Amino acid sequence: MQDNVIDRRNFFKLSLLGGSVIAASTIGGGTVLHAAELAHEHKSTQDKSNKVRGRMFFQVQTDFDNLSAACERIYPKDEQGEGAIGLGVPYFIDNQLASAYGYNDREYLQGPFIEGMPEQGYQTPMKRNDIFLEGVKALEVISQKRYKKSFSSLKGTDQDKILIDLEKNKIDFIGFKSSEFFTLLREMTIAGALSDPIYGGNDNKNGWRMMQYPGAQMSYIDKIASDEFFNMEPMGLADMEG
Template sequence: MADNNGLSRRDFLKTTGIATGALVGGGIIGGLVGYNVNKTGGKVEHTETHGGGNAATQDINRGLMFFTNQNEFHVLSQAVERIFPEDDLGPGALGLGVPYFIDNQLAGNYGSNAKEYMQGPFFAGESTQGYQSRLTRAEIFRHGIAKMDEEAQKRFKKGFAELEGKQMDEILTAFQKNEIDMKGVASEFFFKLLRTATLEGAYSDPIYNGNVNMDGWRMKGFPGHQMAYINVIEDEKYQKIEPKSISSMQH
């Protein structure tokens, strides 16, 4: 369904390269924030959605590994749903399990930057220079989520998770435009991390607790991890292949 600008999420994915397999970077002003969200501009209730279909893709751990504060997790959940919303094409970030994917990643090497050089000197870098912060990703996410809540209280006298959709978009856009003061990292960089992690959770293999029921792949027509294509490689017709997770190879 088209939004007020006459563009659907399908159109957006095509024009930015996502539909062809290339994830967009964080530099596009507006990005996916509020794009065709919820049609009424309201917030999305936080519910666990497991999808249907292949039971093997659902036998995954839904427990939190990083977030011990439920409010932090709810703020994250509402933010990622605004970035990757549900629409008529399929589920959004909540339905795809993206908050759990991010939680699990933050609890591991991704969150601790365990395999990256994290020594000084630390200088404020340009937006094109990549990771420049002394903070780990886990620290950046925790700081960024707290700042989102703080900004919501300043602007609207409510917590971020209690805001209407357009109010959330206003705050997320302020982060993207680097208008929010954060310590040890630029708010623009936090937004890029959040947005990139959202897309990764939507399109990762379900064994990492995102892309529930492989619905992210289905929206793109991506076949996942097939053992072989020898039976169709010479067929000139378009092949619509049911996606498979790595987990299917373990049986």
């Protein structure tokens, strides 16, 4: 965890060359679920989006507010554009946790459960949505114990201290490591900021605009041979309908 936001954003821009954002923009199949019908309007002060959104997984408002605050610390608003809350990332994560991704559908979850290499991901029988729920609830427990306040009400620097402890495995959980929760949280925050808006995040394609990423353009045939840089209005999958 570092507060050098500009460096982090520049890293994301450079990652375009490796296609990582392309992968995020086309994420699909059994791992995502687009909420076509939103159940209810959420008017929490944590929600800075202009959209009417609905939750599908988190039932407790405090849990959702703390998730939102944690995402915002990982991907904060700055002079370059909106942060995680403004991009709708908390709703993206909520909806994904209610989908096949959250339930680890079509993934092997049987034993033996032994510690593997870091690139193998977490080794636990727990589903992702269970890990997220336990992790988010722990944010509140730790915050109340240390500061007598909800995590979402803390100063950013105090929120960072708790998140850093999670990242460094200084918080004990049963069934998984705190660093595994933090890694999932960070990965899903970035995915929500940069995936196609059809999946609930990257509100109004503003995440792509910050990266000057054109999205799902039909063709580059009229521009690909040019040495000129084209600042194109990004297109999402929904823009290609009809």
